[in-house]
Amino acid sequence: MIGFVLRRFLESIPVLLTVITVAFFLVRLAPGGPFDTEKRASPQVLKQLQAQYRLDQPLYRQYFDYLGGVLHGDFGPSFRKPGRTVSEWIALRFPVSLELGAYALLVALAAGMAAGLVAALRPNSALDHGTMSLAMLGICLPGFVLGPLLVLVFALWLGWLPVAGWSTPLHKILPSITLGAAYAAYIARLTRGGMLEVLAQDFIRTARAKGLSETRVVLRHALRGGVQPVVAFLGPAAAGLFTGSFVVETIFQVPGLGREFVESAFNRDYTMVIGSVLVYAVLVVALNLASDIALALLDPRVRAQ
Amino acid sequence: MRFIVIMALALCFATGCSWRDGGALPGSVIRVGNGAEPQELDPHQVSGTTEHRILTSLFEGLADIDPTTLKPVSATAESWDISPDGRVYTFHIRPTARWSNGDPVTARDFAYAWRRILSPKLGSEYAYLLHCIRGARDFNDGKTTDFSTVGVRVVDERTLELTLESPTPYLLAMQTHFAWFPVHQATIEKFGAIDERGTPWTRAGNLVGNGAFTLAEWQPNDVLRVRRNPHYWNTAKVRLDGIEYYPIDNQQTEERSFRAGNLDLTASVPLHKIPIYRKEHPKLIRISPYMGVYFYRINATRPPFTDPRVRKALAMALNRDEIAHNVMKAGERPATSFVPPDTGGYTSRAAVTYNPEAARALLAEAGFPGGQGMGPVEILYNSSDAHRTIAETVQRMWRDNLGIDARLLNQDWKVYLTALNTLDYAVARSAWIADVADPVNFLECFQTGVGNNRTGWSSPQYDALIRASYLETDNAKRLDVLQQAEAMLLDGGPIIPIYYYSWTFLQSPAVQGLVTNPLGYIRWTDMWVDRGTGAKP
Numbered sequence: 001m002i003g004f005v006l007r008r009f010l011e012s013i014p015v016l017l018t019v020i021t022v023a024f025f026l027v028r029l030a031p032g033g034p035f036d037t038e039k040r041a042s043p044q045v046l047k048q049l050q051a052q053y054r055l056d057q058p059l060y061r062q063y064f065d066y067l068g069g070v071l072h073g074d075f076g077p078s079f080r081k082p083g084r085t086v087s088e089w090i091a092l093r094f095p096v097s098l099e100l101g102a103y104a105l106l107v108a109l110a111a112g113m114a115a116g117l118v119a120a121l122r123p124n125s126a127l128d129h130g131t132m133s134l135a136m137l138g139i140c141l142p143g144f145v146l147g148p149l150l151v152l153v154f155a156l157w158l159g160w161l162p163v164a165g166w167s168t169p170l171h172k173i174l175p176s177i178t179l180g181a182a183y184a185a186y187i188a189r190l191t192r193g194g195m196l197e198v199l200a201q202d203f204i205r206t207a208r209a210k211g212l213s214e215t216r217v218v219l220r221h222a223l224r225g226g227v228q229p230v231v232a233f234l235g236p237a238a239a240g241l242f243t244g245s246f247v248v249e250t251i252f253q254v255p256g257l258g259r260e261f262v263e264s265a266f267n268r269d270y271t272m273v274i275g276s277v278l279v280y281a282v283l284v285v286a287l288n289l290a291s292d293i294a295l296a297l298l299d300p301r302v303r304a305q
Numbered sequence: 306m307r308f309i310v311i312m313a314l315a316l317c318f319a320t321g322c323s324w325r326d327g328g329a330l331p332g333s334v335i336r337v338g339n340g341a342e343p344q345e346l347d348p349h350q351v352s353g354t355t356e357h358r359i360l361t362s363l364f365e366g367l368a369d370i371d372p373t374t375l376k377p378v379s380a381t382a383e384s385w386d387i388s389p390d391g392r393v394y395t396f397h398i399r400p401t402a403r404w405s406n407g408d409p410v411t412a413r414d415f416a417y418a419w420r421r422i423l424s425p426k427l428g429s430e431y432a433y434l435l436h437c438i439r440g441a442r443d444f445n446d447g448k449t450t451d452f453s454t455v456g457v458r459v460v461d462e463r464t465l466e467l468t469l470e471s472p473t474p475y476l477l478a479m480q481t482h483f484a485w486f487p488v489h490q491a492t493i494e495k496f497g498a499i500d501e502r503g504t505p506w507t508r509a510g511n512l513v514g515n516g517a518f519t520l521a522e523w524q525p526n527d528v529l530r531v532r533r534n535p536h537y538w539n540t541a542k543v544r545l546d547g548i549e550y551y552p553i554d555n556q557q558t559e560e561r562s563f564r565a566g567n568l569d570l571t572a573s574v575p576l577h578k579i580p581i582y583r584k585e586h587p588k589l590i591r592i593s594p595y596m597g598v599y600f601y602r603i604n605a606t607r608p609p610f611t612d613p614r615v616r617k618a619l620a621m622a623l624n625r626d627e628i629a630h631n632v633m634k635a636g637e638r639p640a641t642s643f644v645p646p647d648t649g650g651y652t653s654r655a656a657v658t659y660n661p662e663a664a665r666a667l668l669a670e671a672g673f674p675g676g677q678g679m680g681p682v683e684i685l686y687n688s689s690d691a692h693r694t695i696a697e698t699v700q701r702m703w704r705d706n707l708g709i710d711a712r713l714l715n716q717d718w719k720v721y722l723t724a725l726n727t728l729d730y731a732v733a734r735s736a737w738i739a740d741v742a743d744p745v746n747f748l749e750c751f752q753t754g755v756g757n758n759r760t761g762w763s764s765p766q767y768d769a770l771i772r773a774s775y776l777e778t779d780n781a782k783r784l785d786v787l788q789q790a791e792a793m794l795l796d797g798g799p800i801i802p803i804y805y806y807s808w809t810f811l812q813s814p815a816v817q818g819l820v821t822n823p824l825g826y827i828r829w830t831d832m833w834v835d836r837g838t839g840a841k842p
Contacts, residue, residue, distance in 0.1 A: 042756055082502045083346070
């Protein structure tokens with residue numbers, strides 16, 4: 001197992017290097033620069049700004065300087081928000097996205113697995129069709145529709161929850177539900193599928209024949225196999241959730257990294273873009289690894305491979 | 306419902322119940338939607354309205370403007386003398402003026418601030434506003450490093466003398482712009498060199514200002530709080546205890562927050578909500594003129610737009626009334642000139658009017674009868690619903706009135722700016738918002754080779770008129786020279802004025818004392834909130 005983890009860790013280094021390189025050159029290929037504004041700065045000012053941020057150096061030199069900085073944990077200054085470095089911005093905003101993602105994941109797992117289990121235990125019943133229709137709706141309904149709808153009902157009509165912001169626990173409920181809903185829907189369908197497959201297998205019949213209670217059969221014997229598709233899905237899903245969502249963060253005014261990333265791309269804030277991309281890349285690699293380890297722990301056949 | 310209660314409890318548990326009551330505000334704290342997150346709070350490193358709204362609470366210039374009359378009134382300087390030729394200003398700084406740490410504000414602080422903004426290495430985008438000071442441009446361009454060549458002289462701690470290149474009648478009005486605000490030398494140098502960008506001197510706990518308020522908390526992308534500055538010279542007159550700025554860049558989110566009673570003022574109103582508010586809650590929406598113009602640039606280097614007759618025909622074929630009233634609907638006024646009416650006492654005598662017959666005749670005279678031979682005309686705009694709607698209307702008017710086939714091209718903001726800068730367009734939507742309430746601030750953009758020209762248009766005669774306006778000592782004559790320049794610009798120049806902006810925002814009934822003005826300045830010191838009138842609309 002340790003060898004497996006170590007190998008995966010070493011494999012991730014060239015992946016991350018490639019990500020940095022591609023992001024570095026792609027963002028510079030995009031037309032326009034960080035200092036282009038509606039009111040155009042004078043050529044002298046532009047020259048000074050470019051010199052300050054070493055944008056006047058040859059591209060290869062900028063690239064190697066940047067790589068050197070990254071190795072020392074320095075992602076450089078933000079071009080558009082000069083008061084803080086990229087590392088500081090990430091430290092400020094990534095934890096917020098992480099927190100929102102964690103709550104959304106909780107919502108997705110709790111709602112999705114419960115719905116999937118209920119549906120799998122009564123296949124083709126009204127309950128099954130009802131739950132799965134709801135799940136289909138959850139997959140189809142985009143965040144920019146669900147979010148404002150939830151705000152309208154729970155914040156503006158009922159007045160129970162705040163409209164936007166991220167300061168109190170109450171502020172965190174609607175964004176978490178909005179972000180988690182689509183994932184809950186996927187998890188519900190995956191749980192249902194996984195459970196139906198396992199429940200039809202011989203060892204479940206044996207367990208029932210032994211006279212075990214249905215609860216024990218389902219929770220002890222079937223669930224372990226039934227959630228495997230969910231676990232495999234959790235790696236990329238968690239990466240998607242933790243990296244923040246531009247839409248949800250915008251609708252609810254959540255100060256997360258998702259919004260910062262999109263804004264920095266629009267602003268051509270080069271260092272901020274590459275910094276955010278790198279955080280995402282590390283997260284995706286780490287969570288996929290975590291998902292593989294979890295699968296190996298759940299399934300001896302994977303371990304044997 | 307039960308699910309939500311369970312979720313609430315779960316989240317409360319997960320976050321350790323770190324409850325903060327946002328509802329129990331002191332009566333005199335105003336909550337303001339402020340558009341985007343401020344780039345910075347350093348008056349020498351920012352460039353937008355977002356920052357301006359915050360900086361006017363944290364800093365104060367030598368003079369302020371009366372929001373109603375737009376006339377200069379005393380601020381950190383209690384008085385000033387102007388030499389008969391209008392080139393030397395002597396400011397007398399108030400003995401009671403204090404920084405937020407209690408230090409006296411002196412003439413030296415202003416001289417230091419101006420040396421800082423003009424330092425080439427700082428790369429300040431608004432340093433050009435100080436180029437009216439003698440020798441300032443050379444210092445800013447790095448042609449000299451000797452600041453004593455710049456016309457700023459500290460006579461004594463309370464007296465500051467400013468010598469200008471040429472009389473600048475709007476110099477006092479310009480003092481409300483952050484580019485002219487003083488900075489506290491000891492604070493700047495505690496965190497870095499005078500010309501170093503991005504030092505942490507602007508963070509809460511570090512920032513020292515001379516405004517009516519002082520920075521209490523800055524949670525990026527969440528909230529920025531300022532509270533009353535007890536050292537401010539006029540603090541007895543300040544009625545607000547504090548201001549909370551919320552950087553909500555999504556208009557819909559901001560409007561919903563306002564509706565829920567979480568904001569007292571918004572930065573803007575979603576376009577589709579304006580008619581609803583005007584009809585159903587007219588007391589909550591405020592619409593007032595704004596000193597800015599929405600216009601189309603024409604690339605004067607690309608045939609057939611090299612012919613002034615073609616440019617003029619395009620301008621005359623637009624029914625601006627229809628665009629302003631039926632498309633925009635937020636009190637925008639149709640623009641018949643480039644400089645909005647009553648800008649620093651100036652209203653253009655020349656006008657572009659809607660005259661489809663004359664436009665057709667001009668186009669035929671230029672060799673394109675009924676638009677034949679023109680080829681498709683591409684209208685470039687940065688991605689936005691409002692820009693698209695206007696472009697579609699223009700497209701229809703040009704087709705109906707001139708027989709021209711216009712096509713729409715939308716681009717991402719920076720791609721669009723690059724196209725503008727490299728003259729890679731035919732017609733492009735543009736806007737100019739006044740930095741200073743003076744016509745020259747608009748008209749100087751179209752001098753030959755100036756960065757904001759972006760049309761390739763060049764007229765030696767126009768350049769000469771703008772230069773003459775800089776040197777004219779008699780203000781009436783100066784405005785007359787500018788009238789001639791604008792007449793040239795409107796008669797086949799590279800622009801098509803479309804509408805003058807309006808400043809539209811939502812205001813809760815609790816907000817008192819807010820007087821709007823065409824520059825969009827908010828004087829926080831005049832305002833207060835009265836929650837008794839019902840904060841929630």
